[in-house]
Amino acid sequence: MIFCDSLLSVTQEQIIRKRDSLLAQLPDARNILRGSLLDRTIRHSTGRCKRCDSGGGHAVSVLAIGYPGGRMHQISLRKEQAAHVKQGLENYYALKAALEEICELNQQLLRAKPAAAGKKGRKK
Numbered sequence: 001m002i003f004c005d006s007l008l009s010v011t012q013e014q015i016i017r018k019r020d021s022l023l024a025q026l027p028d029a030r031n032i033l034r035g036s037l038l039d040r041t042i043r044h045s046t047g048r049c050k051r052c053d054s055g056g057g058h059a060v061s062v063l064a065i066g067y068p069g070g071r072m073h074q075i076s077l078r079k080e081q082a083a084h085v086k087q088g089l090e091n092y093y094a095l096k097a098a099l100e101e102i103c104e105l106n107q108q109l110l111r112a113k114p115a116a117a118g119k120k121g122r123k124k
């Protein structure tokens with residue numbers, strides 16, 4: 001199978017190129033946050049604030065982070081933090097998706113590598 005090698009190497013090259021372009025445009029990991037941004041209404045107990053007494057309540061944003069075992073951690077956010085947190089969540093999920101994709105490509109590379117890598121011998 002003379003074809004096979006060149007076909008594989010082209011594919012390999014394409015995979016590497018795709019992976020490297022993904023790497024080049026990874027979202028900034030400096031501001032990443034995991035979880036969900038929720039809108040909650042909090043109400044003070046009766047007699048403590050006019051707004052709540054008249055049935056209004058206060059809208060707050062909450063960052064809810066789930067942990068293994070079903071544990072949940074919630075952070076109430078100040079108004080000016082909500083946009084920053086939203087961006088952080090977007091960064092995290094974009095970064096995570098990109099990492100998954102890079103792993104997929106590296107898996108493909110493992111399978112695409114035929115004889116070339118096999119001649120190094122085994123180190124013990």
Ligand SMILES: [Zn+2]
Pocket residue numbers: 043044048049050051052057058
């Ligand atoms: Zn209130």
